[in-house]
Every structure is written in structure tokens, then in C-alpha cells.
Amino acid sequence: MTGGVTETPPxxxxxxxxxxxxxGYDVVSERELRVLEQAIRGTKSxxxxxxxxxxxxxxxxxxxxxxxxxxxxxxxxxxxxQITSIHIPGDFIDLxxxxxxxxxxxxxxxxxxxxxxxxxxxLRLISEEHPxxxxxxxLNTLVDAAIHRNWIVAMGRxxxxxxxxxxxxxxxxxxxxxxxxxxxxxxxPLTQPVxxxxxGLSVVHVARTLREIRGEELISWRTGTVKILDWDRLVAFxxxxxxxxxxxxxxx
Amino acid sequence: MPRFLFSIAGEARNSFPVDLxxxxxxxxxxxxxxxxxLRDIDGSxxxxxxxxxxxxxxxxxxLELRFSVREKEAP
Numbered sequence: 001m002t003g004g005v006t007e008t009p010p011x012x013x014x015x016x017x018x019x020x021x022x023x024g025y026d027v028v029s030e031r032e033l034r035v036l037e038q039a040i041r042g043t044k045s046x047x048x049x050x051x052x053x054x055x056x057x058x059x060x061x062x063x064x065x066x067x068x069x070x071x072x073x074x075x076x077x078x079x080x081x082q083i084t085s086i087h088i089p090g091d092f093i094d095l096x097x098x099x100x101x102x103x104x105x106x107x108x109x110x111x112x113x114x115x116x117x118x119x120x121x122x123l124r125l126i127s128e129e130h131p132x133x134x135x136x137x138x139l140n141t142l143v144d145a146a147i148h149r150n151w152i153v154a155m156g157r158x159x160x161x162x163x164x165x166x167x168x169x170x171x172x173x174x175x176x177x178x179x180x181x182x183x184x185x186x187x188x189p190l191t192q193p194v195x196x197x198x199x200g201l202s203v204v205h206v207a208r209t210l211r212e213i214r215g216e217e218l219i220s221w222r223t224g225t226v227k228i229l230d231w232d233r234l235v236a237f238x239x240x241x242x243x244x245x246x247x248x249x250x251x252x
Numbered sequence: 253m254p255r256f257l258f259s260i261a262g263e264a265r266n267s268f269p270v271d272l273x274x275x276x277x278x279x280x281x282x283x284x285x286x287x288x289x290l291r292d293i294d295g296s297x298x299x300x301x302x303x304x305x306x307x308x309x310x311x312x313x314x315l316e317l318r319f320s321v322r323e324k325e326a327p
Contacts, residue, residue, distance in 0.1 A: 159292040160289075160292055161292075202284040203272070204258055204281050204282060204285035205284075205288045205289060207258070207268045207269070207270045208258065208260070208268050208285070208289070210268075211268045212265070215265050
């Protein structure tokens with residue numbers, strides 16, 4: 001990790017949002033919560049546009065996003081960028097880096113971001129001594145993969161308007177799971193060009209698609225806030241099925 | 253960034269504005285968007301012609317794209 005600035009620790013424990021996320025999958029014991037908290041070594045802040053992790057890096061730690069929005073992305077030789085997932089606070093943005101070692105994509109800050117670093121040696125200790133917590137972290141990367149699969153299916157076979165509506169449904173459900181959104185309203189700090197890169201669309205088509213889903217009175221999007229006007233209709237319109245997010249508390 | 257107004261013939265809603273880096277980039281962006289929109293229309297193009305018009309902020313025509321279908325009736 002380069003380019004970050006070490007900060008003094010804030011009052012809220014750094015593992016809280018990740019803990020909330022994992023608790024959406026299964027009960028997490030007090031002991032496991034303590035292990036998670038103690039695995040963190042320091043935080044770093046990044047400006048919007050900076051890489052939290054760069055392609056080909058071999059980071060010595062994995063990062064939990066604790067503030068801001070980020071994106072896994074890959075930029076091609078012609079400058080075209082594809083975002084392959086969007087990350088919100090509580091996400092482990094590169095937990096897979098623990099075992100993959102060399103990253104095959106970058107993670108870029110879409111807004112000012114702060115991360116908490118978990119050294120890989122601490123992840124190794126968790127994997128050796130805390131099997132249930134290890135399974136939850138494994139599940140965390142499985143859900144990341146499920147999100148990628150869902151995006152591939154949407155990009156390959158759904159019309160643009162459904163894809164955009166699905167993105168909004170997914171982000172709302174994920175934000176709600178870590179108590180960062182409620183009442184069908186949430187901060188949506190993405191610009192239209194970023195949405196275009198996430199959906200694999202031109203900015204022109206994004207503008208047209210937005211006009212369409214606004215015109216259908218499914219959402220409003222003003223000054224960085226999205227409001228879902230009719231959840232049931234948005235879900236039906238987008239063919240969104242949240243199964244892939246595995247937000248069901250059950251023994252894992 | 254200059255603003256351009258895109259419209260698609262026959263669509264119920266008004267034109268939509270898009271900010272693009274410059275006038276030169278309009279052609280590439282418009283053609284790419286046309287390809288994406290035609291993909292979504294997916295065989296259900298009802299009219300014989302699909303048309304996208306791009307104007308600048310003063311209302312002057314910048315670009316027009318047409319996709320037309322000529323089909324011989326099946327015997």
C-alpha cells in the first residue's frame with residue numbers, strides 16, 4: 001500500500017462494520033470479534049482517485065474499507081476502464097490478496113477513503129486458530145465472487161436499464177446490511193462516468209438509461225443521494241434477486 | 253466540458269444532456285451508445301429506421317446517426 005497517510009485511531013473500533021457484515025451471515029462470538037479487532041494494525045487515508053491497492057502489487061496486508069466508496073477496476077491499454085465491483089464500508093477490499101499474493105486488478109478510491117490494514121501474518125494466525133471465523137472470511141470472498149458472477153450475467157444478458165436498477169438494488173441491500181442506509185434512501189457518491197465504467201456502458205447510454213428509470217418513477221438521484229421510490233417495482237423491473245448476497249444468518 | 257443534447261426519434265421522453273470532453277468525442281460516443289441501444293432493442297425494432305440526433309447547446313445539429321432495415325417479405 002502506497003500513497004496513504006497513517007492516522008490516529010478513531011474512537012469507534014475499526015472492525016465494527018466488517019463485524020456487522022459477518023453477523024449478517026452467522027452469529028459471531030465475542031471471542032471472534034476480539035480476534036478480528038486485534039488483527040488490525042493501523043489505518044490509512046486516501047484521496048478520491050488514488051489506488052488503495054494497485055495492480056501487480058504484493059501487499060503485505062489486506063484492507064478493510066472503513067470509510068468511503070472504492071471500486072475494483074482494470075484499465076486496458078486503450079484507456080478504457082471496467083469496474084468489476086463497488087466497495088462500501090465494511091468490505092474487505094482485497095482479502096483474496098492474502099492467498100493470491102499478486103493482485104490482478106486495482107482497487108481505486110471513488111471518494112475519500114480510509115482503510116484498516118490486517119497484516120497477512122494475522123490472517124494466517126486466524127486461519128490456524130479460529131476455524132469458524134476463517135469460514136466466515138472465506139464466505140466473505142465467496143460472496144465477492146458471487147457479486148462478480150451476478151454482474152457478468154447482467155452485463156452479458158440484461159438491458160442497460162435493468163443493469164442500472166440492479167446496481168442500485170444491490171448497493172441498497174449491502175448498505176442496509178451494515179446499517180449505512182435505511183428507508184430506501186442512501187448516499188450515492190458515484191458520477192455518471194463511474195456508473196458507465198461499472199455497467200460497461202457509454203456515458204451517453206448511462207444518461208439515457210437514467211432518464212428512463214427516473215421517468216418510470218423508480219428512483220430519484222439528486223446531489224449524491226438516491227431515493228428508491230418503489231422498491232417492489234424496482235426489484236421487478238431489474239429482476240434483482242438478492243440470493244447471491246447470502247444475507248441469511250445461519251450456521252456456516 | 254461542453255454539453256450536448258441527444259435525442260432518439262420516436263422516444264416519448266425529451267432529449268437528454270450529456271457532457272463530453274469536446275466536439276471530436278461526440279461521434280465515437282454516439283456510435284458506441286447507438287450500438288448499445290440497438291443491442292437492447294434486440295430484434296424488436298418496430299420501425300424501418302432508428303435515428304439518433306445530437307445537437308449542441310445552441311440547438312445546432314452536430315451529428316445524426318441512422319440505422320435502417322430493408323427486409324424482403326418472407327414467401
